[in-house]
């Protein structure tokens with residue numbers, strides 16, 4: 001009990017120190033991307049009793065590191081997400097490059113999934129969710145009134161936390177996307193798409209003799225690769241992955257990581273992960289979220305070897321999590 | 322934690338374990354007991370039902386030498402089916418067996434042993450084969466219901482003559498007929514081919530069966546698609562606000578409204594306002610649709626709700642439209658549940674009689690309905706009508722009709738279960 005209280009206090013203090021810039025351990029000045037002036041810094045802070053209050057008043061808009069990238073393909077600019085009164089994503093700006101894996105990390109409930117789901121408008125189906133800011137895909141605003149989310153999701157595919165194959169055959173699972181989008185000219189064409197997708201998902205060898213067996217009869221790792229094959233089959237430009245390995249054993253996880261590595265040449269991949277090792281293994285860049293704020297973005301090795309922000313450091317060294 | 326506290330924890334757990342086990346075994350005994358009581362009631366129900374009703378599936382016939390006499394059938398030289406007295410032919414045939422019955426009153430008593438159905442049977446025979454004219458033929462014609470009742474021992478011979486519907490001399494004749502083997506017991510085909518009748522031995526349930534069949538056809542054709550569509554709309558498309566809450570509450574309440582109220586509604590709307598003929602399966606079907614609709618909607622909504630959100634997300638994430646998500650993924654998974662709701666609703670509709678009373682389906686209707694607008698009754702109403710009849714023979718027919726109703730229910734549910742099995746994913 002006492003220890004818990006202590007750690008809470010400790011966390012609060014580190015957060016405060018960080019915000020008020022009283023951290024003497026950090027010689028480097030953090031680079032502030034969005035330099036909206038922080039209002040009433042000290043007075044507000046004095047009253048603050050919880051972390052979330054702190055973040056609401058203070059952390060907003062200040063991202064350390066480099067949110068921009070060389071060849072941006074998808075750009076999120078000043079994105080805010082509200083679930084009713086809950087300000088779940090606060091003023092996040094982030095660019096996603098082509099052929100690049102970016103990992104979103106951060107403690108549970110910090111809004112990684114929420115942010116990810118903005119990128120293919122999956123939040124549209126949540127009635128309480130409200131989104132402001134702009135997100136563009138190849139220069140086109142994805143929240144444009146004229147843009148159909150159906151068309152968007154064909155370009156921005158998604159792989160979920162829990163493997164969720166359809167209760168259909170393996171073949172039909174992979175063929176579903178091409179079928180609804182009319183991607184195949186004929187049956188042979190569709191067969192081809194299914195085969196190459198399974199091949200690229202590294203699943204073909206295991207399932208090529210049992211394509212008409214239910215997708216749900218596969219093991220968890222195979223199911224997740226089937227879900228990746230299903231996503232690849234639509235030939236998207238961006239693939240979003242929300243903790244794709246959290247339900248898998250280490251061996252299956254390693255296979256998925258290899259797979260992500262292989263396909264990363266062809267897609268922009270955004271992966272949410274709880275595992276620091278995974279982020280380090282598969283991603284080029286890492287974005288650290290904290291209580292709805294994008295705290296720091298940088299190249300993967302820099303984040304893990306030399307994080308700029310105290311919160312990031314605490315997280316990657318295992319002090320918050 | 323110290324070793325001491327571990328020991329006390331363990332002993333505490335062990336102490337509570339005994340209590341838990343005791344509770345568990347008490348609960349198990351209670352469960353078994355209630356199951357047994359339920360099974361017992363069911364057995365008693367079936368026992369009495371089959372005990373009372375099974376005899377109705379057999380019917381007593383009298384074997385007589387029918388003489389297709391030209392005097393009666395063709396008084397003017399020509400075969401005259403419209404005016405010939407076929408009953409007289411049957412009566413004469415029976416009288417042949419009892420030559421010493423001569424007095425007028427005795428002859429009338431003797432005639433009562435034979436059903437009016439005998440005349441119809443003779444008429445059908447000669448109509449089907451006019452060459453029979455002038456010949457004699459050994460025929461088995463239905464005996465009167467009271468003869469049947471004596472043979473089935475539903476009439477107590479030992480009662481005084483004035484306390485039973487059959488006289489001493491009639492009993493003697495029956496015994497004589499039994500002795501020379503003229504009374505035969507056969508499967509009661511009439512029960513399944515005839516409509517209702519005032520004569521128990523001629524009364525059948527085909528009219529009611531077809532009435533119920535036509536009504537349920539309309540009910541399933543209307544209530545299932547409308548119910549499923551409403552459920553899909555409410556679950557998948559309707560905005561969640563005060564109005565949808567209001568609709569939800571109303572639908573739930575509608576399921577609890579007494580069925581007779583639906584009958585009144587049907588009377589006011591379908592018969593008085595829309596002028597659909599009363600007593601017709603069409604009206605009955607419409608009323609029963611209203612009745613089953615809330616049941617189906619509630620079950621279908623529950624089935625749709627039970628479809629895992631991960632499946633919807635998977636489809637949405639691939640770029641399926643709302644409609645595609647619903648019809649490619651939600652519907653197939655929800656279908657078994659929807660069908661279960663439909664089975665429950667249809668079973669309820671089949672057993673309803675109260676609303677049918679309000680729309681005139683309680684009439685005495687002899688003809689078997691041939692379509693949706695012919696006057697008809699339904700099985701439960703027929704059961705009610707027969708149960709209300711004073712004749713002894715209708716008692717066993719009431720039970721027989723209940724058995725047929727249960728059989729209908731069984732067939733219907735079996736069909737639905739098979740259908741559900743078909744749509745159910747094997748994985």
Ligand SMILES: Nc1ncnc2c1ncn2[C@@H]1O[C@H](COP(=O)(O)OP(=O)(O)O)[C@@H](O)[C@H]1O
Nearest residue numbers: 083088107108109110111112113114115126128
């Ligand atoms: N559908 C929802 N409705 C309301 N609040 C939500 C919903 N989903 C997430 N939230 C809230 O948004 C915040 C961020 O959640 P989430 O994005 O799931 O975090 P993460 O994926 O980083 O664990 C949390 O406070 C959570 O309670």
Ligand SMILES: [Mg+2]
Nearest residue numbers: 112113114242
């Ligand atoms: Mg999440």
